[in-house]
Amino acid sequence: xxLRKYLKVYKKFLHTSLASELEYKTNILVDLITAILSLVGxxxxxxxxxxxxxxxxxxxxxxxxxxxGIYTILNGITNTWFNPNLSEIVKHIRxxxxxxxxxxxxxxxxxxxxKKINPSGFLEIMLGFFLLFFCIRINQINLDLxxxxxxxxxxxxxxxxxxSLWFFISTTTIWFVKTWNAIEVLRSFLYIGRFPLSSFSxxxxxxxxxxxxxxxxxxxxxxxxxxxxxxxxxLLELIVASIFVITSRKFWLFALKxxxxxxx
Amino acid sequence: MVQNIIDVKNLSKSFDxxxxxxxxxxxxxxxxxxxxxxxxxxxxISFEIKEGEIVGFLGANGAGKTTILKMLCGLIYPxxxxxxxxxxxxFRRRENFxxxxxxxxxxxxxxxxxxxxIESFYLNASIYDLDKFEAKKRIKKLSExxxxxxxxxIPVRKLSLGQRMKSELLAALIHEPNILFLDEPTxxxxxxxxxxxxxxxxxxxxxxxxxxxxxxxxxxxxTSLCKRVICVHEGTxxxxxxxxxxxxxxxxxxxxxxxxxxxxxxxxxxxxxxxVKNKIKxxxxxxxxxxxxxxxxxxxxxxxxxxxxFINEPPIDEVIGKVLIKxxxxx
Numbered sequence: 001x002x003l004r005k006y007l008k009v010y011k012k013f014l015h016t017s018l019a020s021e022l023e024y025k026t027n028i029l030v031d032l033i034t035a036i037l038s039l040v041g042x043x044x045x046x047x048x049x050x051x052x053x054x055x056x057x058x059x060x061x062x063x064x065x066x067x068x069g070i071y072t073i074l075n076g077i078t079n080t081w082f083n084p085n086l087s088e089i090v091k092h093i094r095x096x097x098x099x100x101x102x103x104x105x106x107x108x109x110x111x112x113x114x115k116k117i118n119p120s121g122f123l124e125i126m127l128g129f130f131l132l133f134f135c136i137r138i139n140q141i142n143l144d145l146x147x148x149x150x151x152x153x154x155x156x157x158x159x160x161x162x163x164s165l166w167f168f169i170s171t172t173t174i175w176f177v178k179t180w181n182a183i184e185v186l187r188s189f190l191y192i193g194r195f196p197l198s199s200f201s202x203x204x205x206x207x208x209x210x211x212x213x214x215x216x217x218x219x220x221x222x223x224x225x226x227x228x229x230x231x232x233x234x235l236l237e238l239i240v241a242s243i244f245v246i247t248s249r250k251f252w253l254f255a256l257k258x259x260x261x262x263x264x
Numbered sequence: 265m266v267q268n269i270i271d272v273k274n275l276s277k278s279f280d281x282x283x284x285x286x287x288x289x290x291x292x293x294x295x296x297x298x299x300x301x302x303x304x305x306x307x308x309i310s311f312e313i314k315e316g317e318i319v320g321f322l323g324a325n326g327a328g329k330t331t332i333l334k335m336l337c338g339l340i341y342p343x344x345x346x347x348x349x350x351x352x353x354x355f356r357r358r359e360n361f362x363x364x365x366x367x368x369x370x371x372x373x374x375x376x377x378x379x380x381x382i383e384s385f386y387l388n389a390s391i392y393d394l395d396k397f398e399a400k401k402r403i404k405k406l407s408e409x410x411x412x413x414x415x416x417x418i419p420v421r422k423l424s425l426g427q428r429m430k431s432e433l434l435a436a437l438i439h440e441p442n443i444l445f446l447d448e449p450t451x452x453x454x455x456x457x458x459x460x461x462x463x464x465x466x467x468x469x470x471x472x473x474x475x476x477x478x479x480x481x482x483x484x485x486x487t488s489l490c491k492r493v494i495c496v497h498e499g500t501x502x503x504x505x506x507x508x509x510x511x512x513x514x515x516x517x518x519x520x521x522x523x524x525x526x527x528x529x530x531x532x533x534x535x536x537x538x539x540v541k542n543k544i545k546x547x548x549x550x551x552x553x554x555x556x557x558x559x560x561x562x563x564x565x566x567x568x569x570x571x572x573x574f575i576n577e578p579p580i581d582e583v584i585g586k587v588l589i590k591x592x593x594x595x
Contacts, residue, residue, distance in 0.1 A: 016384075
């Protein structure tokens with residue numbers, strides 16, 4: 001793979017999608033306000049849960065805020081990259097414009113995953129980081145190199161799992177043509193990621209760890225922040241993320257053999 | 265000797281198609297138990313195309329023209345048979361193969377809707393790994409050929425269909441491909457825009473010796489661009505050869521309207537052995553076979569007092585229309 005070419009193309013993607021989005025100023029403004037209100041609403045909801053008892057699933061409110069912070073960053077990444085691009089896959093397949101993507105001398109997964117960007121998601125990412133730094137202060141967390149490395153690794157794994165799940169569902173469009181509902185279900189499950197895994201019953205914990213790995217997405221990085229995570233959990237997240245990325249890639253290449261293109 | 269650039273042997277393609285009975289009952293049945301059947305849309309076809317050729321694919325809606333084109337450019341896998349385009353197996357979509365071809369579809373667009381076309385051109389240039397200087401040079405050259413200038417800087421959504429199609433062409437040709445697949449490129453364009461597009465394609469073919477495979481329902485596209493046509497009928501090739509030969513075969517007779525100086529001359533002409541279609545006063549319409557047209561006209565002009573004459577070609581759409589509904593043309 002020619003890395004220099006891919007960087008050049010990505011620079012162009014950034015430029016064109018930012019230029020496209022900036023054509024509609026009001027839309028960006030509304031998105032920004034929505035992001036702020038959504039975060040305020042989530043924190044308010046969380047505080048209601050913690051009002052009667054100081055702990056939920058063994059987590060204090062200040063600790064649970066870390067999960068909210070990570071969730072906000074991931075949601076920001078979802079809104080910045082995954083939503084504008086991966087939702088388009090359905091459209092590309094339904095309308096047959098995937099033809100143009102497949103005939104370009106560039107990796108088709110790269111093209112459809114990174115072509116667009118929604119700048120309003122950046123604010124959510126920034127708000128998430130801001131909340132995390134606030135949590136680091138109130139939870140008196142030591143910022144050392146191993147902490148930063150582990151946090152970076154686990155958050156990157158979470159991004160990979162989330163991306164692969166979304167991409168996997170979108171790929172099934174090649175057979176089922178319309179999978180918007182499945183993506184909406186995935187997004188609803190992600191809301192669960194705002195709460196500690198231990199606050200759910202045993203059966204739900206199994207569901208959210210094995211079948212829909214929401215647990216890996218927010219809880220494990222949060223445990224790293226609090227110094228509660230065990231090495232095996234981090235290793236497991238790494239393995240799960242690798243399996244998800246590789247499987248979604250292979251699934252895409254397999255699915256393309258069944259692409260029949262839309263009729264003209 | 266000119267080499268074959270496209271080689272297709274015993275190509276077939278089947279699709280799984282689901283069918284639904286009408287009404288609510290049919291809808292529910294379709295939802296729970298979908299009945300699919302395999303439909304062979306391309307049936308064992310073979311042909312070759314030489315470098316620099318412009319070939320028109322003719323056929324009724326659903327005949328399989330677009331499917332053939334999509335298999336040639338590697339978008340869909342063939343079910344049986346082999347395809348070689350520029351020495352590559354298209355469906356593998358190797359980088360060097362993709363740099364050699366382009367697909368233009370009249371009903372689909374790749375330009376970024378909210379931005380001026382120039383942004384899409386530079387994006388494509390970076391995908392084809394062209395540097396900024398080279399991209400600028402090619403955009404200038406192609407925009408001059410296509411006669412678009414100011415339009416390059418106007419958002420795509422504000423351009424007319426004709427301007428948009430020209431921009432689509434520029435975006436699709438920035439990497440200077442030597443094989444062009446055009447699927448109804450003039451669809452929806454007005455007469456002038458259609459003519460300009462055809463003029464451009466002729467010029468592009470002449471200057472670059474690019475091979476062009478074209479489907480179109482506008483007969484003018486086919487007659488002004490293609491010397492050779494491949495007629496597709498229900499997934500099979502019903503005719504593959506020169507267009508003028510096909511036209512001669514399909515309309516072997518021309519109608520000639522002759523205006524005589526006097527009615528007596530018209531009567532004399534009527535009784536001279538020509539096949540007469542009709543006669544109104546001094547105007548007479550006769551039918552002459554294509555191969556004897558020169559000698560017949562010579563005889564008429566030498567022996568009768570003629571004021572004027574008109575050769576009426578049968579409408580091309582009418583002639584080609586016969587191809588779309590017939591299975592075989594042995595010429």
